[in-house]
Amino acid sequence: MIKIAFTGNPNVGKSALINAIAGSNLKVGNWAGVTVEKKEAEFEYKGEKIQCIDLPGVYSLSPYTLEEMITRDFIINEKPDVVINIVDSTNLERNLYLTMLLKELGRPMIMALNFYDEFEKLNYKLDTKKFEELVEMDVVMTSATKKTGLQELLDRALEIAKNKKDEVEYTLLFDNCLQDAIEVVKCKINCDETLLKASKKFGINFLAIKLIERDSHLLEILKEEYGYSLDQEIVKSAEQLELDHDEDVETILAEGRYGTVKGILARTFTTSMKSRLDFTDKIDRILLNKYLGLPIFLLIIVGLMGTVFNGSAPLIDWVDGFVNNYIGKYVGMLIDENTPAWLASLVVDGILGGVGGVVVFVPLMLYLYFFLALLEESGYMSRVAFLMDRIMTKLGLNGKAFVPMVLGFGCTVPAIYATRTLEDDSSRRLTAAMAPFMSCGARLPVYGLFTAAFFGAKAGLVVMSLYVLGITVAILTGLILKNFKMFKSEGKALLIELPPYRVPSLRVIVKSTLTRTTSYLKKATTIIMGMLMILWALTYFPNNGDTANSYMAKFGKTFQGVLKPTGFADRWETVAAIPPSLAAKEIVVGFMAQVLVGDNGAQEEEEEAPTTFFEDTTEQVVGLGIAIKDSVLAVVSFDVKGLFSVPEASEIEEEGNGIVAATKMLWTDNLAPLRAYSFMVYILLVVPCVVTLGAIKQEFGYKFTGFIIGLLLVVPYVVSTLIFQIGRLFF
């Protein structure tokens, strides 16, 4: 098998290129132990098995950031047969710096000069022959959008890989005094047995440079694995260098590399007067404008939410109906009188319900990933950080954390996945801990029911206050959490590159959308299904479907005492509704219907006229057509108000007969509205649905998920109690 590693700066079109080469074989995962995306593909080409690994985009190979460590360690430890070094041909000087660093690692390499179509448009010229000679590797012009050079790149990479060179010793072209210092260390390495052994692994150039740099990461490894500690002679020569240059060695070396790059370009490259930044500058004058910048950004965010949540809503309804009414009906037919009632219920309510719970999110994910990819590929995403940084620093976060928070208003699940756009783990965690407090769409039916029952005309105001409360609690929680070590991201100064705007290729966006959605589906199923099954069992047993006497009801009665201070716990029904709300917050409404009104609502559905398989299928296909049409209409209409509108009382009534009236009877004392409000606050702030938990587990692991669950049990308890206890003083 041939192992090809793809590496390059961020924003050099690496993903587009690897997508174009590996196509549908691309699998997305995580690097072991971290949430940095790992894209891999295996396929056969010309009778050879090829494995492509897309390394994270980096500017350098220092041990400071996770991405750089992954890239550097992968090339050193896994020794890929060939490294494809992707370079943005419109920004050669900066991009070639990484090339110089990669050369130090001494692996067989090939360079892809990407965006070559743009390069030509700018009238830049490069003497390729001479350039190849100077950078000491093959160079192929590529363009992922135009699909040029891809085949040649792969062919040449294969050729190099088949030559099976273990190490390539490239020439380093530093100035004399630097070169001398490196040569001295190289001599030392050749004389020292342990260092010689280490140089087999790291390559002699890399080892020599890292020794002069006194790179802490590498020195640790040398000490642990080889029992080597730094030579005094090396330390002295490094200190002399620093004294001569009045700079630290790392900077001297970096400047040396840039010098080399300048030298190479001076002999091979001619630029034109045209600048690739003209177009970008024109757009940024509007999008980053002092006065227009923020309003436009808010419009884009509102548009994004409107499109993602409103646009996917008709499709979500269709998928829901497809699973429950269509698949559910035919699965139901397989169950005959001999099937035990619990098994029938497990299959229909437990398993099918669970599958439904996961797949209804697919349209949402498709829309979300599509528009996030659009923002990323076009270059706007990094501008978000630029615009919002000032505000978000107050929370110890940087500007990028704004997007996941806003998405949380629609649905917490994509908000959790969107934390991936943040670069450090502590910010990711802090954002993920705050996002669940944003009031998501699924809470609206619950608000609808309880405001209809207890607040009447003031419903809108009450719901608005819940939104504000959610935001306030999120900010307060953030302010407190940011002082803890796990969330502290101080010292992480902001440095963002604002890449030039590019018209993104639709194919690339669609591909990345599909890859990410399928990886959601694959991984989301296990944990979520398991938890939904448990919740099903707790509401079904021990009395086979009698909810009012289920374990869940017992749970409610048991925990009434603990929750007493919150004010809503004098009725066990509300307490018992909390665990099922984990399946999905809107289930509270259904649960209330079951325990307060009884099961008569469900019976009516059975009396529909029998339909044939053909009729059912046609109905589903027609329904899909309508859903697609509605979805498009919803995207075009930009109806943002719809996102925040609470369902009407009449709509809720359809869920079960007389549920609003029954809910009204929950409390009749003069504190009733306060109790209802306290309950809504609790549902707003309590542990989010299992799909969100699944996402958190997937991104941050079990330990952090446990922490979030704990946090989201304490916070709602405290807030609800405060609201009730303080509120009652005024009633």
Add this chain to the structure above:
Amino acid sequence: MKLTDLKRGESARIVKIGKIGELKKRLVDMGVTAGEVIRLERNAPLGDPQEFIVKSTNIAIRKQDAQNIEVEKN
């Protein structure tokens, strides 16, 4: 003078990057080294961070960090 003393659209040559920890290494890796010409492109709408152009790359850093970068006008 300090990098933060630049006005919009003005350029200057970098003299020295002071002690700003890890950020210095990251800046140097992106080509922000002594001798390079740097231009203040714009401030963010809320005043901070600032966008600069070095080596035909647009980067943004916060004012508190830009303060530690010494520049001189030609």
